């Protein structure tokens with residue numbers, strides 16, 4: 001077992017924080033370095049809360065799952081006229097990015113969570129790694145965990161063969177308070193994961209905790225994720241150019257999507273979606289956008305450095321498993337460090353299972369994306385469409 005080590009976790013989001021907590025629980029000396037100058041927030045957007053995502057909060061923080069998430073009992077598909085096309089009983093838990101982050105950060109504490117630390121490079125020494133930061137500081141550590149997300153600089157440096165490919169569509173996202181919409185619609189959409197599917201597009205609506213963490217029915221938010229195709233080239237370039245004329249690579253924040261696109265999106269919602277779904281979409285005051293990418297790598301361990309979460313594999317969101325995968329990478333890393341005596345040995349043992357986990361998730365979500373956005377072959381009865389990290393099981 002690796003019993004003492006200086007660990008730098010670069011990236012203080014959900015993946016980085018979970019790994020940092022787990023490694024600190026082993027007794028290691030862990031510091032998180034986060035680029036952002038202020039604590040993070042993702043506008044309160046929802047996440048499917050799979051068992052791997054909630055595991056640390058439930059097992060190690062003693063939180064009740066019901067206190068940090070909403071629960072739905074059905075998966076429902078609506079036709080354009082609002083009638084139910086298909087429904088099955090199925091329990092899902094949902095949370096919000098902010099809520100999960102807040103709980104993980106509270107558990108880790110702020111003392112060794114260093115904001116304003118953008119890592120800009122790494123040097124391998126015979127028995128350590130030195131990480132350099134843009135503020136001119138350096139840290140020598142025994143283990144570097146790169147959890148720096150979809151635009152990871154370390155991935156580009158360590159895996160030059162990496163492929164990042166735009167999937168051909170984006171997710172329009174937004175939230176609306178249940179209390180701000182028609183109460184019949186709120187009740188109808190509040191107990192299920194609701195889908196609307198039409199040519200080359202699909203939308204999901206589900207309830208998530210309010211910004212203050214409340215999970216009481218009536219006080220929650222309804223979260224929308226609407227996948228819409230924008231061809232590579234001028235179409236997506238135009239969409240991803242914000243109100244200041246700047247081309248954004250991955251996401252457009254609330255308030256920065258140009259009016260012309262918001263108006264077009266609302267008009268399409270009214271024309272193509274079930275009335276209840278269109279009502280919710282049009283009630284979102286400041287919709288925002290995340291472009292969808294596939295990222296596949298063939299290595300995640302490099303001596304004393306490893307890559308986890310979206311910095312490694314980034315999968316399309318159709319399995320709602322990105323956070324779960326990042327967390328699973330951290331749990332497996334802690335187990336590997338418990339089993340091996342040396343860090344490079346632990347990372348070498350950890351890597352194959354994590355590469356396989358990422359590869360199968362990327363492939364499965366690519367298939368799901370093709371079925372809904374290209375082939376029109378999405379089948380609600382097919383268990384492959386269920387949210388889960390692994391092909392079978394949770």
Ligand SMILES: Cc1cc2nc3c(=O)[nH]c(=O)nc-3n(C[C@H](O)[C@H](O)[C@H](O)COP(=O)(O)OP(=O)(O)OC[C@H]3O[C@@H](n4cnc5c(N)ncnc54)[C@H](O)[C@@H]3O)c2cc1C
Nearest residue numbers: 011013015035047048118119148149171309310320322323
């Ligand atoms: C539309 C959409 C819907 C989704 N829905 C779900 C869902 O329902 N369920 C789910 O589990 N997942 C979902 N995901 C995926 C999920 O958001 C990601 O998988 C997850 O956030 C990955 O976490 P991470 O910690 O690996 O990376 P990130 O959350 O991207 O965090 C990376 C962190 O690293 C920091 N950073 C970057 N570069 C540096 C640097 N050089 N130095 C220091 N810090 C740095 C960043 O500031 C950031 O805080 C969704 C994604 C999308 C696009």
